Amino acid sequence: MKLSGYNIDILVTGFPGKSVCHGSLGWSTIVLIRHRDRLALIDVGAFGHRKLLLSALEERNLSPSDITDVLLTHSHYDHALNWVLFPKARTVIADIEMNWALEQPWGETPVPELYVRELNLLPSLVRAKDGEEVFPGITMHLAPGHTPGCVAFKLAGAEHDIIFTGDAAKNRAELVSRDTDMTYDPMVSANSIEMIWNLWTARGGNIVVPGHDVPMDLDPDGKPRYLARREAAISAWYGDTIDETTIINLVID
Numbered sequence: 429m430k431l432s433g434y435n436i437d438i439l440v441t442g443f444p445g446k447s448v449c450h451g452s453l454g455w456s457t458i459v460l461i462r463h464r465d466r467l468a469l470i471d472v473g474a475f476g477h478r479k480l481l482l483s484a485l486e487e488r489n490l491s492p493s494d495i496t497d498v499l500l501t502h503s504h505y506d507h508a509l510n511w512v513l514f515p516k517a518r519t520v521i522a523d524i525e526m527n528w529a530l531e532q533p534w535g536e537t538p539v540p541e542l543y544v545r546e547l548n549l550l551p552s553l554v555r556a557k558d559g560e561e562v563f564p565g566i567t568m569h570l571a572p573g574h575t576p577g578c579v580a581f582k583l584a585g586a587e588h589d590i591i592f593t594g595d596a597a598k599n600r601a602e603l604v605s606r607d608t609d610m611t612y613d614p615m616v617s618a619n620s621i622e623m624i625w626n627l628w629t630a631r632g633g634n635i636v637v638p639g640h641d642v643p644m645d646l647d648p649d650g651k652p653r654y655l656a657r658r659e660a661a662i663s664a665w666y667g668d669t670i671d672e673t674t675i676i677n678l679v680i681d
């Protein structure tokens with residue numbers, strides 16, 4: 429995606445699903461935004477993303493040290509854990525989210541307790557407030573419900589805006605239904621999704637990039653329309669040799 433002055437690459441496209449027998453899947457979206465001499469990542473993923481993220485950067489002749497800014501939608505492991513790859517980057521998280529994450533009892537939530545504790549000591553950590561400009565042209569908007577301090581980021585482009593919703597609205601189903609799968613209060617989440625819709629419909633051509641789905645704009649009837657093809661599959665060893673693998677495609681057309 430291109431906007432005047434910005435180059436936007438979705439390095440990893442999130443997937444709107446959960447594992448049935450093995451707990452959460454955590455396949456979240458990671459976006460690279462280039463603007464002049466600044467390079468920002470919106471969310472950084474978890475352990476499973478590491479190789480993917482590093483090779484996506486390498487394909488663009490970039491290394492982790494080139495990243496100047498990390499913008500975290502919230503503290504959950506599948507979005508925030510890999511901040512350790514970018515310790516020099518200016519790392520932004522909502523002040524409310526950081527305070528909440530530090531207070532979470534160990535072993536009970538998707539907050540990576542020790543990574544959050546270390547993040548709090550990072551000299552380049554920025555605890556941002558609602559409405560704050562956290563990167564040139566990008567404002568942070570509190571969108572609680574999934575967690576108390578989860579946020580959406582709005583990139584205000586010359587042509588249109590792009591709204592990165594993180595897990596405030598994880599996927600198309602949550603956006604359309606205003607209902608959420610993981611929330612501490614469905615009404616709080618519904619209000620946040622309404623706020624996201626207000627950002628989305630504020631200008632024609634605006635795009636939403638959810639934390640666990642492909643980017644969407646709105647068709648002439650105001651209905652969300654996918655802008656990319658979903659890609660998801662699992663490779664499994666169901667045979668007797670390591671060379672024999674079965675690909676299980678998770679995309680339904």
Ligand SMILES: [Zn+2]
Pocket residue numbers: 502504538574595
């Ligand atoms: Zn989350």
